[in-house]
Amino acid sequence: MKLWGGRFTGLTDNDVDIFNSSISFDQKMYKADILGSIVHAQMLGKQGIITQEEAQLITEELDNIKNEIESGAVVIDPDSEDIHTFIEGLLTKRIGDAGKRLHTARSRNDQVALDVRLYLCGAITETRDALVNLISVILDIAEANLNTIMPGFTHMQHAQPVTLAHHMNAYAQMFKRDVERLFDCYKRTDVSPLGSGALAGSTYPIDRQFVADTLGMTGGVTLNSMDSVSDRDFVIELASCYSIIMMHLSRFCEELITWSTSEFGFVTMDDGFSTGSSIMPQKKNPDVAELVRGKTGRVYGNLMALLTVMKSLPLAYNKDMQEDKEAIFDSEKTVNMCLKVFAKMLATCNFNKDAMYKAAFEGYLNSTDFADYITKRGVPFRASHKITGELVVYCIEKGINIEDVSLDVFNEFCSGYCTVDEDIYKAITPEACVTGRAHVGGPAPERAQEVIDYMRSWIKERTKE
Numbered sequence: 001m002k003l004w005g006g007r008f009t010g011l012t013d014n015d016v017d018i019f020n021s022s023i024s025f026d027q028k029m030y031k032a033d034i035l036g037s038i039v040h041a042q043m044l045g046k047q048g049i050i051t052q053e054e055a056q057l058i059t060e061e062l063d064n065i066k067n068e069i070e071s072g073a074v075v076i077d078p079d080s081e082d083i084h085t086f087i088e089g090l091l092t093k094r095i096g097d098a099g100k101r102l103h104t105a106r107s108r109n110d111q112v113a114l115d116v117r118l119y120l121c122g123a124i125t126e127t128r129d130a131l132v133n134l135i136s137v138i139l140d141i142a143e144a145n146l147n148t149i150m151p152g153f154t155h156m157q158h159a160q161p162v163t164l165a166h167h168m169n170a171y172a173q174m175f176k177r178d179v180e181r182l183f184d185c186y187k188r189t190d191v192s193p194l195g196s197g198a199l200a201g202s203t204y205p206i207d208r209q210f211v212a213d214t215l216g217m218t219g220g221v222t223l224n225s226m227d228s229v230s231d232r233d234f235v236i237e238l239a240s241c242y243s244i245i246m247m248h249l250s251r252f253c254e255e256l257i258t259w260s261t262s263e264f265g266f267v268t269m270d271d272g273f274s275t276g277s278s279i280m281p282q283k284k285n286p287d288v289a290e291l292v293r294g295k296t297g298r299v300y301g302n303l304m305a306l307l308t309v310m311k312s313l314p315l316a317y318n319k320d321m322q323e324d325k326e327a328i329f330d331s332e333k334t335v336n337m338c339l340k341v342f343a344k345m346l347a348t349c350n351f352n353k354d355a356m357y358k359a360a361f362e363g364y365l366n367s368t369d370f371a372d373y374i375t376k377r378g379v380p381f382r383a384s385h386k387i388t389g390e391l392v393v394y395c396i397e398k399g400i401n402i403e404d405v406s407l408d409v410f411n412e413f414c415s416g417y418c419t420v421d422e423d424i425y426k427a428i429t430p431e432a433c434v435t436g437r438a439h440v441g442g443p444a445p446e447r448a449q450e451v452i453d454y455m456r457s458w459i460k461e462r463t464k465e
Ligand code: ARG
Pocket: 022, 026, 082, 108, 109, 112, 317, 319, 321, 322, 323
């Protein structure tokens, strides 16, 4: 069955039928398609465009079809052109002429635009929930490690001491922004294009607002019929949200992979989330983290594909747009899977606190704190920096840490600038380096705890909606 056969006398080439068909991937949207059609029929009935009885008949039968698809009693025909054709065809087979009236004042162009929007609203909510779950896992680890000192890095070099809680909280902030981006994207997705027809609207007395309201679309109706059928910004926006989530996940994965090397030894992954080697019996590989890192590539690729499909497309609908679905569905599936597995992997990671603490004594991480100590005694910071730099060279030569230097030697380095007292040794412990940074956003345990508390209440707020 074709929805457009009347104009044609010749048959479509077999390969073109296959090439043109989208049912293999757009059948995913069957629920959205049926829901949109039910509300469209109800609007047609309410407006007297079809009879109320016809509207009722369509509604009931579409509902049956939905249930039967779900139970497996109806199998979606892979030879149909698309999901819209399949459902309308089945409906018409069952209820005759009333089914043929369903497409009054509608085109597949506004129909598919609605379907994709409804479907993606569901996808966004699912991803949001997966992100919130991951944030909760991160906060649990953070809360258990408020005092777990570890080196913080810049340029992958030991920089200053931080805590595992502070490091974890950094990722909680990234994923929080991801949730916010999804909410924002949702607002622009949850808008009804129905009534825009093929491109120029409809001559029937339709009630577009009724459709949007009945579907519960918070953004109301779109305001230009040509834009409505050719806008895929919301798909690109979501693909971009997905890409940013994967970028964040890939950074986290990279760190866990590095931390699980014998050189670092900061983390031991659970057996359930590691794999072995077929030849090297000793190996335990962080495959899950590597695979998530690798899947970032395909999600970026989908974003590029979508941007390129839409590039230079003239108004209004063009068949090119059918290419939007596989890309965004693939990103949706990939990201949700990655978030789920990653959260489970992270929750079972064993962080080796001793190794982290030990590493905090390697690489002169307390240099800044020594410089700050003498600066607070009146030495201009630039001079303090230079003195401390010379002190570090001295320590490297002697093979010792700053805290191993005697008071006399400290005072030699600072002579003419300030005196260094016994309290220096307390000021440059890793603990002091962390607790001394107690401003908002700093690593001090009480500040990290505040952030965790705030994040937990933020989650409560966000998941209420
Ligand atoms: N499968 C099509 C798509 O995804 C549905 C819309 C078809 N519209 C058309 N004018 N051929 O875009």
